[in-house]
Amino acid sequence: MRALAVSFALILFSSAIPAAAQPLVGVASVIDGDTLEIHGTRIRLNGIDAPESDQLCRDAVGNKYRCGQKAALALDDFLKARRLASCIEVDRDRYKRMVAVCTAAGVDIGEWMVRQGWALDWKRYSAGFYARAQREAMAARRGIWSGSFTAPWEWRKQAKAQ
Template sequence: MLSGACLLTAALLILPLPATAAPLSGVPSVIDGDTIKIHGQRIRLNGIDAPESAQLCLDAAGKKYRCGQKASLALADFLEAHRPTSCVEVDRDQFRRMVAVCTAGGVDIGEWVVKKGYAVDWPKYGAGFYDKAETDARKAKYGPWAGSFDRPWKWRKQMTVN
């Protein structure tokens, strides 16, 4: 026989989920090239991955630079110039951060960051949604596409192995 708690849990699992919550809007602060914070809520931009703050890339001349830091600063400048920012939650990640599609001044932030070469389409999570923006950045040799770099998820994996 099931306990009351088990029955309640089972009932909650089969009940329809509530409609998507209203967008979270406000003035964002930038955590890194793919994460912002609005009203104390960390928000991971859906479908993209930006270089980490400590990640180094090589420019066209082969000189190292902090491409993750550059991505963060570019995103901060963009968000400062394009207000307001609004995010619609699509998921939660393993750290329980909101994963969202966000716009600033009517522009899809994820698409802008990828198209400018500050982040890449993340096939594992974005199903190629920003693939065209990435192709455009690669052809234009924006950001790390001008030189060479490790995809952020590969760089993180290397850092955990070392």
């Protein structure tokens, strides 16, 4: 079932990619909760948004913690256990980074991050593709859903305004 979902994600997000596009495959380094680097290429995971590295959230009892840092560490642990990542480019962002759907050992990395509660389904770019995974994380109170947080896109707006 998961392989079917990953295949669907790749088809959905890669429909605008030329047929000759080859996946970028390699050992991924984690930049933050939604950005990887493979062979010197920065890759923004398509359709998700994770807390920023210096973003603070509150846990279930109200204590502040560095949720962006925890998201990055969770992603790093996930990737270390799987060794190689494979990314198919779907776009370029305003910083000219590759935006891609990435998998590791057949698992959609973006979906995994959302399901674990360390990233949000960014409907603006995902068309709600990760909404089900987000509902699961919310119901289970995983990751940032265990307490309170500001959506990363809103947090960036607030930080920019200050």
